[in-house]
Structure formats: C-alpha cells, structure tokens
Amino acid sequence: MSLFEHPEFADHQQVSFFSDQASGLKAVIAVHNTNLGPALGGCRMWNYASSAEALNDVLRLSKGMTYKAAMAELKLGGGKSVIIGDPRTQKSPAMMEAMGRCVESFMGNYITAEDSGISVDDLKLMEKHSQNIAGTRANYSYDGGESDGNPAPSTAYGVFVGLKASVAHRLNRNLKGVKVAIQGLGHVGYRLAKHLHSEGAELFVTDIFPDNLDKAATELGAKIVDPKDIFSQDVDVFAPCALGASINEETIPLLKASVIAGAANNQLAFEHLGGELAKRDILYAPDYVINAGGVIDIYHQRMDSDATALRAHIERIGVTLNEIYERAGAENKATNNVANAIAEERFGLN
Template identity: 70%
Template sequence: MSLFEHKAYNQHEHVAFFQHKSSGLKAIIAIHNTNLGPSLGGCRMWPYSSSEEALTDVLRLSKGMSYKAAMANLKLGGGKSVIIGDPRKGKTDDMMLAMGDFVQSLGGKYICAEDSGISVDNLKVMARRTDYASGTEAKFRYDGGPADGNPAPSTAYGVFVGLKAAVRYKLNSDLRGITVAIQGLGHVGYRLAEHLHHEGAKLIVTDIFPDNLDKAVEQFGAKVVKPGEIHAVQADVFAPCALGAAINDDSIDNIKAGVIAGAANNQLAEDHHGDRLKDKGILYAPDYVINAGGVIDIYHQRMESSADNLRQHIEGIGDTLTDIFVRSAEENKATSSVANKMAEERFLSGC
C-alpha cells in the first residue's frame, strides 16, 4: 500500500524513515502541517508490533499536533516522531545520538520533544547532535516549582483544568466526591491523579506496571481494576491517559461515564466515534485541546516569558473547552467535529 493511500495519511507534508544498524535505531518522523510555524512534537519510543502500527501512530499523532498547536494559539505546526523498540530494555545513548542526527537532517522543519518512553535525559543526548531538541532545560515551571524541562507537569495540569471545566459544564459540580477512572498512570496520568485526589475526587485506576498502581493505592486510596475493564466501570469521568484509540467500536457502548476527559492522544479510534459519543449523551473533551499543556510549556520556554504567563495560558484550556461545548450544543454537532473545524480554520489559513 502506498503511503498516500494509508488510512492515517492526511495531506502530511513530509514523512521520513530512518534506520541506524549499529545502534538498532528504527524511527519515523512525520510532519503534518507547517503553515503556522515549524512542526513541534514529542518523540515516542514504543515496542510496536509492526512497522505498519508505528506508521499509523506517527501519522495520527503528527496530525493531532497541528490541531493542538492551532487550538492553543501557538505559532507552531504539527509533527511527531516514533522509535520502534522497548524503552525499558533496548534504549541506548548510541540510539539517541542517531535519533539526534535524524532530527538534524530535516533542518529545523521538525522540533523534537519528550513523549512516552523518552525522558529529558534522552533528549539531552539527542541534543548533542541536533539543534532542534526542545524541553532539555527550562527557566520556570507553571507552579513556581523546580524546572527541569519535562513538560509532563504542565500537560497534567492542563488536563486537570480541562477536566474540571468539563465536569462543571456537564454535571454542574466541582470535583469533590466525583469518581474519575484513569487509564494509565505514567508521567501525566499519575500527576493528574494527584491533582484530582487533592480536590477530593475518588479514583479508579489501571496501568500495565504494578508499581504505579501500588503507589496510587497507597497515596490516593485508589481502587485498581484490570486494563480491559477501566472504560466500563461506574464513574463520572473516564480519563484515557495511555495510548490512543481507547474509544472504539468495542469499548464505546460499555462506557458509563458522562464525561470523557484525559491526556491520551487520538482517543477516538475513528472520527465517527465522536458522533456516537454525542448521541449517547457523553461529553467528550477533544484530546488535542485538553492535553496541550506540554506544548504550551515548551513554547513559553523558547521565548521571553514567565511562570505566571505559562500558568495563565494553560488555564485558558478550560475556557477553550467551554467554548467548544457551548458551540457543540448550539450547532448540535459532536465536540470533536466542532474542535476540528475551529483548528482547521486556523492552521489552513496560516493565521
């Protein structure tokens, strides 16, 4: 099958493949749109079952970054990269150096950042070979705490802000006593759980790593369920914070939550699932809107800004989501469709 006929290809400007035999690196960079500025997006390392699965992921993720930057009012385009491999076993400095060479070869069209399986330390190794690695250092953090360049705290805070806005709109409530089912307790999901716990929410959690679950039980009093059950538990909010496509043909009819608001990218397996959520009366916070805190953080670190400006920008995610919810109700359209239209109006026009 040709790339141009691939189901996830969406007028992407540039897709590049790279293999470095001595380090074992197999990677793909996808640039979706650069009308608003150079593409920026994280580098994900994951043990994909096939190169086809990796290509699908990077195409979907890079497209999402175009929409994310546009809806966050950033002068950036959308890009993403993936490395095929197990980040807990197969990652080496030689591989990260080779990835830096790959990023550098695109001459600044793509700016790399942290994502699942790739740490700030990994990015620092890449930065030895490329001028286009972001998130390796930071001047400030949204809450005034120590800044190390990791955008995960800002991503988690943005999801927390957006989740609160969705609960307020749908349930006319604050978070005290609200039950949230979190799928995935990684860098972002665990921090989201911490925010929610402090606000008095009840937590149901799942993760593929037992250590993360043990911590959530001990620190937050969370209830643990199996990964295949989390979407179907009785909860007010379902928060997908792992890989994409959590909302699919198999899961959608079993979702009992009235709100879906989480950190994962590409939560809808197919566009029509947004319409099905609307028909079921479930309020969906479009993923690339609610999880934009990290890219907002990176953007502010690259310019003259401050912790206060960063925090205010992230907190604007709640207002943006509320605008989408209101417009969705007025137009009787899915929130995902409304958000897509708003984003496309921005990045396709280049302003």
C-alpha cells in the same frame, strides 16, 4: 499499502524513515503541516507490534499536533516521531544520539521533545547532535517551582483544568466525590491523579506496570482495576491517559461515564465516534485541546515569558473547552467536529 493511500495520511508534508544498524534505531518522523510555524511534536518510544502500527501512530499523532498548536494559539505546526522498541530494555545512549541526528536532518523544520518512553536525559543525548530538541531545560514551571524541562507537569495540569471545566459543564459540580477512572499512570496520568486526589476525587486506575498501580493505591488511595474492566467502571469521568484509539466501537458500549477527559492523544479510533458519544450524552473533551499544556509550556520556554503567563495560557484550556461545548450544543454537532473546524480555520486548511 502505499503511504499516499494510507487511511491516516492527511496531506502530510514529509514522512521519513530511519534505520541505524549500529545502535538498532528504527524510527519514523512525520511532519504534517507547517503553515503556522515549524512542526513541534514529541518523540515516542514504544514496543510496536509492527512497523505498520508505528507508521499509523506517527501519522495520527503528527496531524493531532497541528490541530493542538492551532487550538492553543501557538505559532507552530505539527509533527511527531516514533522509535520502535521497548524503552525499558532496548533503549541505549547510542540509539538516542542516532535519533538526534535524524531530527537534525530536518534542518529546523521539525522540533522534538519528550513523549512516552522518552526522558529528559534521553533528549539531552539527542541534543548532542541537534539544535532542534526542546524540553531539556526550563527557566520556570507553571506553578513557580523548579523545572528540568519535562513538559509532563504542564500537560497534567492542563488536563486537570480541562477535566474540571468538563465536569462543571456536564455535571454542574466540583470534583469533590467525583469518580474518575484513569487508564494509564505514566508521566502525565499519575500527575493528573495527584491533582484529582487533592480535590477530593475518588480514583479508579489501571496501568500495565504494577509499580505504578501500587504507588497510586498507597499514596492516593486509588482502587486498582484490571485493564479490561476500566471502561465499564461505574464512574462519572473516564480519563484515557495511555495510547490512542481507546474510544472505539468495542469500548463505547461499555462506558458508564458522562464525561471523557484525558491526556492520551488520538483517543477516538475514528472521527465519527464523536457523534456516537454525543448520541449517548457523553461529553467528550477533544484530546488535542485538553492535553495541550505540554506544548504550551515548550512554546513559552522558547520565548520571553514567565511562570505567570505560562499558567494563564494553560488555564485557558478550560475556557476553550467551554467555548467548544457551547458551540457544539448550539449547532447540534459533536465536540470533536467543532474543534476540528476551528483548528482548520486557524492553520489554513480551509
């Protein structure tokens, strides 16, 4: 299949493929849109089943970053990079340095940061060869504490704020006693679980790594659920915090939750499924709105700002979601379609 005919190609400005034999690096970088500013988007390392799967992911993720930046009112565009490989067994310093050279070849048009499978230490290796690596250091954290540059705490806090607002809108209650099923306990998912636990929520969790599950059960009293059963839990909220496309034709009929609010990117396998959720009276928090805390953090760290301004900006996620929900109700439209329309107005698609 030609790139231009790919179903996820959305007039991307640049898509580049990289291979470094010495380090074993195989990567794809996609820049979707730079109308508002340079493209920002994290680097993900995942053991994709094929290069086609990796391409599909990077096209969807980079487009999502454009919409995310626009909805968060940032002067940034959208991009993303993916490395094909198992981050636990195939990652090496040489590979990370090679990735830094790939990023630098975009000459500032693409800025990368942390994502699944990539750590701050990995970014510091990339930084040896590129000036366009974000998230390697920070002057402050949204909570006033110290930060190593990892935006995951801000992402998790933003999802928590958005989930709380969504529960209030749909269920008219606070989080005490609310049952939440969390799919994925990575950098963001586990922090989200801690926030929810502190507010008295009851947690049902699944993850592909047993150590993450054991930690959640021990520290948070979470109930461990088999991955195939997480969708059908009798809960109030389903929080996708793993890879994308978890909300699809097979999983929607299984859902018992009234709210979907999570950290994963590209949660809907297809855009029309937002309408299906609306028909089932399931409130969907558009993923690129609710999970924008990390990119907001990176943006503030690169400008003259402080912890107070950062926290206030992240907390506007809840306000933005409520505006989307109100407009969706008034216009009888799916929440994802309303969010898309607002974002496209902002970055100049229409």
